Amino acid sequence: MILRQCAAPGLALLALSSCIGCSSLPRIVPDLAQPAGPAVQLEGARGPLSVARSRAILDGLAARSPATGVFERHLALEEALVGSPLTTGNQVLLLQDGPATYQAMFAAIAAARDHINLETYILDDDEVGQRFAQALMAKQAQGVQVNLLRDSAGTFGTPAAFFERLAASGVQLHEFNPVNPLAARDDWRWNRRDHRKLLIVDGHTAFLGGINISSVYSGGSFQRGSKVRDNAAASLAWRDTDLQLQGPVVAELQKLFIDAWQQQKGPPLAERRYFPPPQVAGRQVVRAIGSSPEEPFSLIYATLLSAIGSAETSVHITNAYFAPDPQLLAALETAAQRGVDVTLILPSQTDSWLVFHAGRRHYARLLKAGVKIFERRGVILHSKTALVDGVWATVGSTNLDWRSFLHNHELNAVVLGAEFGRQVQAMFNKDLAASDRIGLTAWQQRPLDLRLKEQFARAWEYWL
DSSP: OEEEEEETTTOOOEEEEEEEETTEEEEEEEESSSOOSSSSEEEEEEEEOOOHHHHHHHHHHTTTTOSHHHHHHHHHHHHHHHHOOEEEEEEEEEEEEEEHHHHHHHHHHOOOEEEEHHHHHHHHHHHHHHHHHHHHHHHTTTTEEEEEEETTTTTTTOEEEHHHHHHHTTTEEEEESSSSSGGGGOOOOTTTTOOEEEEEETTEEEEEEEEOBBBGGGGSSOTTOOOSSSSSGGTTTEEEEEEEEEEHHHHHHHHHHHHHHTTTTTOOOOOOOSOOOOOOOSSSSEEEEOTTTTTTSSSHHHHHHHHHHOOOSSSEEEEEEEEEHHHHHHHHHHHTTTEEEEEEESSSSSSHHHHHHHHHHTTHHHHHHHOEEEOOOEEEOOEEEEETTTTTEEESOOOHHIIIIIIIIEEEEEEEEEHHHHHHHHHHHHHTTTTEEEOHHHHHTTHHHHHHHHHHHHTTTGOO
C-alpha cells in the first residue's frame, strides 16, 4: 500500500495494486473526507453570486425536494474535488435515443451563425455520419467555423477520404491520440481515448451524453456500415441518453473543449466568439465535469462515489458497461445496507462481450447486500445516468468500468433539483418496466458456461 499526496489541497491518493491473473490493477482513490472551507458559491450569467444568494438558491432547491442531506453533505466536497463552478440560470432538455437527439442537433447546427465545436469518439461513414458531414460542410461554406476533434481509435474504421472531404471544405480537424505512434505528438499511450461526446453551437447551446455519430442510433433497423461487434445484436435499437443545455454552463463546456484541443496540440483555433456574454436561459443548477487520465483521479468517479455515500433514500443507476472497481462496489453495498434503495439497470445484450461478463461476476455480491439489479431487454443499452435521492442527477459519457475511470477522457453534467430529477426518474421507471429483475436464488443457479465466461472476462477488466 502506497500513500502519496496529490497537487490538489486536501486530497490524497491511495494507490492499491491487486493481481488478477497476470494483470496488475492500480486503483486510484480520492480522499472523500468532508472539506473545511467556505460555502458552495454558484455562478450566474453575470459571474459569481454572493454567498447569501448562492445559499438562497440551494435552500430553495432543498425546500422543493424530498427530505435529503445530499445537498449539505455532498456539494461542498464536489466543489473541492471538481473545481468547476456550480452554475445557475440554465435550461436543460433531456433527450432519449438517437432520433430525438440528432433532430435537436441538426436544428442547432442549421441555426449556427459563428462557430460549431464537435468532439466525438465515433464518427462513422454511414447514413448518419454523412448527414452530419454534409451539415457541417454546409455551415463552413456559409462562413461558420467548424472545429472537429475526433478520437483516433474510435474513428479507426472510418475511411480517410471521409475526413479529407471535411478538411477540404475548410473544417478544422484534429485527431486525438493518433493510433499510429509515428504520428504521436508527445508521450504515446495506445490505451488512451477521448470518449467524450460534445457539440457546442455559437457558445450558447451544447449537447452531451452517450450518443456517438453512427447509424446504430437510427432505430430498430441497422444500417450498413455501422459498427457492431456482436452480430446477434445487429437488429436491436440502441437505448441512450443525452442533454441539450443552454445558459452559463455552456461556457464551462467550451473551456473543456478548448483545453482538450490545446492539450492535443491542435492547430490554433480560428478567431470566433467562443465565449459570448452568457444569458439566463432557465432556472436549472448545473455543473460540468470533465475527467482525463492526466488528472490524479477521475473527477466524475470521485463525485459519483461521494453522491452515493451521501444518499439517504435512493440511488438509481442506468449504465451500459458495468465493471466496477472495489471501492464503487463497496459504496453501492454500504448504501443498500443502510436502507437506501439501490437499483441498477444494466444491459441484457451488449456490443462488448467481455465487459458484459466482467460486470456480471459481481452480481451475487451486490444482490446479497440488497442491491436490486435489472437487465434491460430488447435493446442495446448505452445510457450512462444516475439519480441520487431524486435530486442529484448526472448524464454523460462515463461508464462504470476501469476504462472510463482510468484511461478515457470523459464528460458528464450534474443537474440539481427535484424538477429535473422527476424527469430522470420517469425515464428510469420506463426503462425499469422494460427490464427483467435478477434474483439471487436464480442467479446462483446460473449455468456453468456463464460462470466460465465471467472468470475469463475478469482477467481483462482493466483493459476493457
